[in-house]
Each structure stands twice: as C-alpha cells, then as structure tokens.
Amino acid sequence: MGRAFEFRKERKFKRWAKMAVQFTRIGKDIVMAVKEAGPHPETNSRLRTAIQNAKAVNMPKDRVDAAIKRASDKSMANYEEIVYEGYAPHGVAVLIETATDNTNRTVANVRSYFNKTNGTLGKTGSLDFVFNRKSVFRFVPADDLDLEELEFELIDAGLEELYVEADEEGNDIAVAQGAFESFGSLQKALEEKGIELKSSKLERIALSHHEVTEEQAADVLKLIDKLEEDDDVQAVYHNMPD
Structure with a gap:
C-alpha cells in the first residue's frame, strides 16, 4: 500500500510539473502575441491561437487574463524567439525553439546541456534538410x-x-x-x-528518421529532458522514430 501511494504521489507531482511548464510556455506565447498585434483575440489570430492552446491544457482563465494584462503594459519587455540546432549523441538531430529575455543565459544553458550529454550544438540552418x-x-x-x-x-x-x-x-x-x-x-x-x-x-x-537502439535512445532522452526543463525552451524536436 505504501508503494502504491508513493507511485500515485509521484505521478501527481509529474502531472503538476508538466502543467506548470505548459502554463509558462503558453504565458510567453500570449505575451508575444499581444506585443505583436494587441490584446484583442478577435483581431489578433496569434493571440486567439494561444488562448485556444491555453484552454486545451486547462490553464485557468484568470491566468490567461493576467498574462494579457501584463503584456499590455508597455514597460514589459518582449521575448526574443531564437532557434538552436545540434546533434544529440548517436547522430540524432535536435532542434530547439526558445523564447527569452536574456539570450546570453539561454545560449549558455543550451550549450551546457549538449556538452553534458556528449552532444554538439550546431549553426543556425544546419538542420534545414532534416x-x-x-x-x-x-x-x-x-x-x-x-x-x-x-x-x-x-x-x-x-x-x-x-x-x-x-x-x-x-x-x-x-x-x-x-x-x-x-x-x-x-x-x-x-x-x-x-x-x-x-x-x-x-x-x-x-523529413526522415534516424534509427537508434533503446540504449542509444535513452542517451538522447537525457538531453531532451534537460532542454524541456529549461524555462526558456518552448519546444524540442528530434528525428528519432516515435
């Protein structure tokens, strides 16, 4: 019974952690949308999209409204969208979309994740063919x-x-x-x-997939997990088979 309780507790914690990450990412999407085309979803398709995505992950309406209000404040800085590309261990291509208010921090963090997992951070555009x-x-x-x-x-x-x-x-x-x-x-x-x-x-x-063994996939996922835990990262893509 104790093990079952701990298992349920761990699953609940993981759900909450995942939800927090989703809320943070959508909050940034809302800010960027408002900065780009104003606070009204009727005339701002990007904001309308962000609100749709917020509903999909059960983000509370008051948090959505608060994000729109914060973004409407002209003194609030906008986020810069930057894409990073590289290779994880075993030749798997990895592309990272970020939204940041401190590019030096973001690139330093992304580079450290690749270094710690024996990956290689590449140049922008190096994965256009992937x-x-x-x-x-x-x-x-x-x-x-x-x-x-x-x-x-x-x-x-x-x-x-x-x-x-x-x-x-x-x-x-x-x-x-x-x-x-x-x-x-x-x-x-x-x-x-x-x-x-x-x-x-x-x-x-x-466009194509890079085959790996289960052990190799585990090595790649170590990098992907580190990237997805970073607050500046919006999305991570790779070319391992599903």
Whole structure:
C-alpha cells in the first residue's frame, strides 16, 4: 500500500510539473502575441491561437487574463524567439525553439546541456534538410463529422493531410496538417466550420528518421529532458522514430 501511494504521489507531482511548464510556455506565447498585434483575440489570430492552446491544457482563465494584462503594459519587455540546432549523441538531430529575455543565459544553458550529454550544438540552418515547418491543428472529431468530406473541403485552405491519432489517454484526436504558409487560412476554415480546436501550432516535422537502439535512445532522452526543463525552451524536436 505504501508503494502504491508513493507511485500515485509521484505521478501527481509529474502531472503538476508538466502543467506548470505548459502554463509558462503558453504565458510567453500570449505575451508575444499581444506585443505583436494587441490584446484583442478577435483581431489578433496569434493571440486567439494561444488562448485556444491555453484552454486545451486547462490553464485557468484568470491566468490567461493576467498574462494579457501584463503584456499590455508597455514597460514589459518582449521575448526574443531564437532557434538552436545540434546533434544529440548517436547522430540524432535536435532542434530547439526558445523564447527569452536574456539570450546570453539561454545560449549558455543550451550549450551546457549538449556538452553534458556528449552532444554538439550546431549553426543556425544546419538542420534545414532534416525538419520541415508545418501548420498543425488538433481537434476532437464529433461523431457525426465526416472526415473524408472535411478533408476535401479543406484542400483549398491549404490542407495537405488529415488523420486521426490517439492522445495520452487513448482518445481519438483528428490532426489537420498543412504548409507553414497555410496556417492562417487553415485556422480560419476550421473555425468557420464550427470546429473547436484543441491546439493550433507550427511544428517541426522530421523529413526522415534516424534509427537508434533503446540504449542509444535513452542517451538522447537525457538531453531532451534537460532542454524541456529549461524555462526558456518552448519546444524540442528530434528525428528519432516515435
């Protein structure tokens, strides 16, 4: 009974820790969106996207409103978005998106993570041939929604692929994917069809995968875990198979 309690306690702590990281990242997205185009989601698509993503991870509305209010303060500095690229152990490509108010701190931290795990931090653009940036929208498909018909209707908005995947709880999630340039048109088309989006993101999709053993994958994950724990890191991508 003691072990079961400790296991549940550990899982709960991990859930809270993950939620805190998600809230921090979305809070930064909100700040950058407001600084870019104002505090009104009706006229600011990037802010509207950030609010959608906040709802998807159950971020409290008062925290969202507080982030918008803070960002509206002209004295608050904006975050700078910087992408870092490199190779983890065993030749796995790793791309890191960051949002920071101190670039010296961020690059020093990222470099130290690579060094400590026998990886190599590379130059910007060195992984252009490995990852392609895509517009990715996720939503819960309604029982009466015909995905084949929806796929056909979204082609003119820039849809490249529509498929269903399972989320962490095993529930079906529909994924609409298009080119980087189609983000706005796809988002608008989905909203006009009354589809409530679970998340809207620009993601880096690996064009090919680098095969590794389980032991090698564990080495790579040590680097990825260190990166994902950093407050300045917004997203980490790699080209290991799922």
